[in-house]
Amino acid sequence: MSTALRIPQELSARVPAEQRGPGRDRDSVRLLVSRGTEVMHHAFTELPRLLRAGDLLVVNTSPTLAAAVDGLIGHARVVVHFSTHGDDGRWAVELRDPDGEGTTRARAGGPAGTQVCLPDGIRLVLEEPLSGRSGRLWWARASDADVSGLLGRHGRPIRYSYTDRDQPLSAYQTVFALPSPDGAGSAEMPSAARPFTARMVAELVSRGVRFAPVTLHTGVASAEAHEPPYPERFAVPETSAWLINAVKANQARREALGWKGGGGRRVGGRVIAVGTTAVRAVESAVGPGGVVRAREGWTDLLVTPERGVRVVDGLLTGLHEPEASHLLMLEAVAGREAIERGYEQALAGRYLWHEFGDTHLILPPKPPHTLHCSSNSQ
Numbered sequence: 001m002s003t004a005l006r007i008p009q010e011l012s013a014r015v016p017a018e019q020r021g022p023g024r025d026r027d028s029v030r031l032l033v034s035r036g037t038e039v040m041h042h043a044f045t046e047l048p049r050l051l052r053a054g055d056l057l058v059v060n061t062s063p064t065l066a067a068a069v070d071g072l073i074g075h076a077r078v079v080v081h082f083s084t085h086g087d088d089g090r091w092a093v094e095l096r097d098p099d100g101e102g103t104t105r106a107r108a109g110g111p112a113g114t115q116v117c118l119p120d121g122i123r124l125v126l127e128e129p130l131s132g133r134s135g136r137l138w139w140a141r142a143s144d145a146d147v148s149g150l151l152g153r154h155g156r157p158i159r160y161s162y163t164d165r166d167q168p169l170s171a172y173q174t175v176f177a178l179p180s181p182d183g184a185g186s187a188e189m190p191s192a193a194r195p196f197t198a199r200m201v202a203e204l205v206s207r208g209v210r211f212a213p214v215t216l217h218t219g220v221a222s223a224e225a226h227e228p229p230y231p232e233r234f235a236v237p238e239t240s241a242w243l244i245n246a247v248k249a250n251q252a253r254r255e256a257l258g259w260k261g262g263g264g265r266r267v268g269g270r271v272i273a274v275g276t277t278a279v280r281a282v283e284s285a286v287g288p289g290g291v292v293r294a295r296e297g298w299t300d301l302l303v304t305p306e307r308g309v310r311v312v313d314g315l316l317t318g319l320h321e322p323e324a325s326h327l328l329m330l331e332a333v334a335g336r337e338a339i340e341r342g343y344e345q346a347l348a349g350r351y352l353w354h355e356f357g358d359t360h361l362i363l364p365p366k367p368p369h370t371l372h373c374s375s376n377s378q
Helices: 044-050 147-154 198-206 238-256 276-284 326-334 336-348
Strands: 030-035 038-043 056-060 068-073 076-085 091-098 104-106 115-117 123-131 134-142 210-217 232-236 271-274 295-299 314-318 359-363
Touching: 030 044, 030 336, 038 044, 038 336, 044 198, 044 359, 056 238, 056 276, 068 147, 076 147, 076 232, 091 123, 198 210, 210 238, 210 276, 232 276, 238 271, 271 276, 276 295, 276 314, 276 326, 314 326, 326 336, 326 359, 336 359
Parallel strands: 030 359, 056 210, 056 271, 271 314
Antiparallel strands: 030 038, 068 076, 068 115, 076 091, 091 104, 091 134, 115 123, 123 134, 210 232, 232 295, 314 359
């Protein structure tokens, strides 16, 4: 997508939908629907009628952590964003400067050996950059191994300057979030699922839509530099792999039979990921022949138009800034022309961006209408 596209500041969602007026709930957001280059405008509450029986929604169950903690380097105040818990007990962290308005601004990381004083007398020592391509994130070791406890006592959700005020952690949890036994979670909310309510999930299930839970603990976003995502922990359970493979096998059978849903009938299920994190998780579990296997561990997969997607048919996501690396994933799902057309319409329609904003449902284009004629024997 062209980086010449600019998002006006007034199109940033500054507070959650349920705080923007009386009688509103999480699902009181708008839904842009793209089918190829065809764009339609809906309310998110219309999602159940836009999906169909047999569709499978892949959802991320990672809970959001209270990942921002105040600290000191000498006498200088800093904010530590805890991004990713490593297998060796270290954490990938980002240091940020407080901006005096309740949010933060970018700060150069390092050098190695830097000590950050945290609450409860805990010390955090920076050891090495997470990656050679950027010094933003560093591997650091805390003097107390129970960082999850520190976050529970003194952490708050990561917040960026386009929001109006701090929100409770509950505002950053999705209806699909499940606590992890080891206290792991996402540094930032898997926000595509935020508009879902228990009521909507029940309605979708009653209409024959199924859910396949996966987990991907997302790290701290690169709000200023828009770097591609770093390796993240993920898990695709066996049951979810089976559900996804069943939908894909059914698609293959229908294609082999030449059943394309003529006459406008809506037939057959689709694999629709709820969020870019769900795409990354499930595409990381694809094995030979396009079969999804139960997997867990770390993924460094970057889904790009060149790589493409092997399992996902559609995507429900938020609206991303024009420079965001996530847009490459969207183009892998739908193609560049479709995404550019959708974003033009989102701007013209004054949709809201970011984690509390509106949503974008990307579906496969409608097949050409097949005219069925019966012969007249009279």
